[in-house]
Amino acid sequence: MKFHREGYPTLGLTLLIGAIFLAVAWFLGNSILFKVVAAFFVFLLIVVLQFFRDPSRNKPAEDDGLFYTPADGKIVVIEKTTETEYLKKECIQVSVFMSPLNVHINRNPTSGEVLYEKYHPGKYLAAWNPKSSTENERWTTVYGSKSGPIVIRQIAGALARRIVNNLKKGDQVKQSEEMGFIKFGSRVDIFLPVDAQIMVKEGDVVRSPMTLIAKL
Numbered sequence: 001m002k003f004h005r006e007g008y009p010t011l012g013l014t015l016l017i018g019a020i021f022l023a024v025a026w027f028l029g030n031s032i033l034f035k036v037v038a039a040f041f042v043f044l045l046i047v048v049l050q051f052f053r054d055p056s057r058n059k060p061a062e063d064d065g066l067f068y069t070p071a072d073g074k075i076v077v078i079e080k081t082t083e084t085e086y087l088k089k090e091c092i093q094v095s096v097f098m099s100p101l102n103v104h105i106n107r108n109p110t111s112g113e114v115l116y117e118k119y120h121p122g123k124y125l126a127a128w129n130p131k132s133s134t135e136n137e138r139w140t141t142v143y144g145s146k147s148g149p150i151v152i153r154q155i156a157g158a159l160a161r162r163i164v165n166n167l168k169k170g171d172q173v174k175q176s177e178e179m180g181f182i183k184f185g186s187r188v189d190i191f192l193p194v195d196a197q198i199m200v201k202e203g204d205v206v207r208s209p210m211t212l213i214a215k216l
Contacts, residue, residue, distance in 0.1 A: 004105060006164060006181045007052025014041070014048050051100060051183075059176040059209055062111055064146040067196070067214040069206040070109040070179065071188040073098040078202055083151055083191040084134075086116055086142050091151075092198060094190045094213055095133075096206060098157075098182065106154060106180045106188065107209045108143070110216075114171040115149055116142035119163070122156075133189050139165045141179065147216035151191035154182055176209035192216070 003011075018041035025034040060068060077095035082088070098104055122137040137156040142149050154163050165180040167173065182188075190213065192198075197215040200206060206213070 002054040002056070003049065004052045004054040004181065006183065007048065010052065010183075011045075011048055014044055017041075018045070047100075051104065053103060054105060055103060057207070057210060060212075062175045064111060065216050066110075066212055067150070067190075067192065067216055068107075068109050068176065068209045069096060069200075069211045069213050070106050070152055070190065070208055071096045071098055071182075072102040072104070072207050073188070073205070075200050075202050075204045075206060076187075077189075078198060078200070080194065081191075085118075085140055086151055087149060087191060090194055091191045092194055092196055092214075094192065094198065094200070096188045096190070098186045098188065103208075104182050104186070105178055105208070106152075106182065108173045108175055108177050108179045109152065109190070109209075109213065110143050110145045110150060111173060111175045112146070112150075113144040114141060114167045114169055114173060115144040116140070117165060117167055117169055119165070133187075137163060139163045139180070141165065141167055143173070145216065147196075148193055151189075152179075153189040153191075154180060155187040155189060156182065157186045 021037045025037045073096040076097045081093045083091050118140050120138045123135045139154045141152045162183045192214050199212045
């Protein structure tokens, strides 16, 4: 299993802090303290490696009429709503909650041109809070698919403090390729046409790029 490049700074910092605390415990000559510190940082290292893992997955055949989940996690919202930033009309919102245990790589759910992308600074409300979609730190990306514009919104959660988005306006992207990364717990909102056939239900666990979200 590969380790995502976004994790190297965090891994390096974890190892450095761990080495410092272990050195202090060793210098104090307290064997019990040394064992406790060592056990804690081994656990922390496992958590970091787990979070930034980049597992190899089979990619589905490219199909403009099929929309795959851009993120791993759990479906927490499926509802009609009005997307106010770009579409400014009624659509279907599907939201995926990403816990710290999920793979946090985000992938293109469809192929097409990037019509719009914008970063918004904001709060760090819990990712399952409905207000997080409009008040939290977030990054909006709009794909110009053959079925019309599709909006994806990466949202930082209470723990996530950095959203990575690799796309720029005008980019031509392919389905299932990496679009970005969100560190620690977070959420991804998807805004689809009202006539989209939704293929998931609330509570479903989804994996990118393998789970089909909708047929357009």
